Amino acid sequence: MEIFTSWPSWAHAEGPLAKALPTPTVDTLREAVAFARRQHGVQQRPTGRPYLEHLLEALEVAVTGARLVDRDMLVAIVLHDVLEDTPCTESEVARRFGPRAATLVRWVTKPRGGVKADYLASLVKAPPQAVLVKLADRVSNVQELQRMPWRFQRRYYLETVAYIMPLAGVHPWFAQWFGEWRAQWRRVERWPAG
Structure with missing residues (x-):
């Protein structure tokens, strides 16, 4: 199972992106990363690492793993949490990066006050x-789920198997990656529910 952690900053991402994508797409991604950095500010991942690392990891997954090249989709990957975790609005994303990117971000944003399971189940209707x-x-x-407490690991593993893995059929690379990941983590299914 391949792990995607080699782009902890834009300086690490820019060179590989320039080799894989057209210059205008890289320029837009540079702007999106700067925008995300401003929006997320000092926010951190549960592990205490800067939040921007997560966004760049997801971008690395898309470009170097799944070989995705669609500009709006890549921008949405970088901005996927701005509506959920910051004061940023969909109209602001649309104004800066276009309505298609903003719509993709909205689709992956859990509604405020919504039930997570309902949100995840609704993704089967997403484009x-x-x-x-x-x-x-x-x-x-999930690629480094072992960094989290075991109760979180179990809950997140089961949630991923129930809601996310069924979606992976839209792209063979993701289906294979999640299959390998599940094989490595299957032991979690035997852990007590506590």
């Missing part, structure tokens, strides 16, 4: 591009 955004996000989140 394939939005599903790919969510899959890249989840690969970043």
Whole structure:
């Protein structure tokens, strides 16, 4: 199972992106990363690492793993949490990066006050591009799940198997990656529910 953690900053991501994508797409991604950095500010991942690392991991998953090249989808991957975790609005994303990117971000945003299971179940109705955004996000989140407390590991593993893995069929690379991941983590299914 491949792990995607080699882009902890834009300086690490820019060179590989320039080799894989057209210059205008890289320029837009540079702007999206700067925008996300401003929006998320000092927010951190549960592990205490800067939040921007998660966004760049998801982008690395999409570009170097799944070989995605669609500009709006890649922008949405970078911005996938701005509506959920910051004061940023969908109209602001649309104004800066276009309505298609903003729509993809909205699809992967859990509604405020919504039930997470309902939100995850609703993704079966999402456009394939939005599903790919969510899959890249989840690969970043689960690839190093061992860093989290065991109760979180179990809950997140079961949630991923129930709601995210069924979506992976839209792209063979994601289906294979999640299959390998599940094989490594299957032991979690035997852990007590506590």
